[in-house]
Amino acid sequence: MFGKIASEALGLSDIGKVIKPQDFDKVDSDDYVMHEDGEKIFFIIKSKKDEYCFTNLALIHLDGDSAVSKKRMLKRYNYATNEISSVFLETAGTVDMDVEIKFTIGSAHFSIDVDKKQIESVKDLYKALIKISEIVDSNETLFDYAKQSVGIAKESLGRIGSQGSSPVEQFNAITESAYDWLRNKHKELKVKDFGFVFEKYINQ
Structure with missing residues (x-):
């Protein structure tokens, strides 16, 4: 504990x-935001x-080797x-200088220390995530x-059959209909842009 206090005191x-x-436009990560495609920054933590x-579309992480190196990943x-x-x-505890927000995105695990004076802003980010x-x-x-329901529907239609059409025609009609239906469901449910969430919770 005393080592941590000394480290913080020495900067x-x-x-x-x-x-x-x-x-936002003064930090390096702004250069990698796809502004041309409507990407917008909502929150930045810089150490x-x-x-x-x-952003509304992604987390962009500029990972530095050390505080004295300009090399970034x-x-x-x-x-x-x-x-x-x-x-x-x-x-933060009584002697802590920071709060910590932790989360997993994909297979990457993050634990980010933030100045405890900015706890209210970090709470907003927490709610958005x-x-x-x-x-x-x-x-x-x-x-x-x-996906389960379209599988059940295909099986049911296959058993019922269709008069005046060949098995190939039936198969093509059912498959094409199922594909279009799933594609629309994918578009509806696989959200890419979460700007509406950040706009609700992040106090700009």
Whole structure:
């Protein structure tokens, strides 16, 4: 504990700061946001070596080797293909200088220290990530139901048959209809843009 206090007092810890919206264009991660495709930044945490940029489409992580190195590894986690789970917020104790937000996105695990003076902003991020996690989990369940229901429908239609059409024609008609139905369900339930969640919970 005393080592941690000494580290923070000497400025050696890597506690992040929440960047204000008016300064979003001053951080490095802004260069990698796909503004041309309507991507928008909603939340940035910047520490000495890392940047965590939350947009409506993805988490962009600029991973630094160390506080004194300019070398960075750029990692992008699209929400549509990387499910957010295990979201936790650890508040500060009496002697702590930071709060900690933890979550998993895809197979990557994050634990980000943030200045405890900015706890209210971190709470907003926590709520947004929790909501995205809930929406994705619910929609995955509904899409599984959709796939099961179309399978049942195909089996039922196959048993009933259709007068005046060959088995090949029946198969093609059923398959094409099932494909179109599932494609529409996929478009409906596989959300890519979560700007509406961030707009609701992030206090800009």
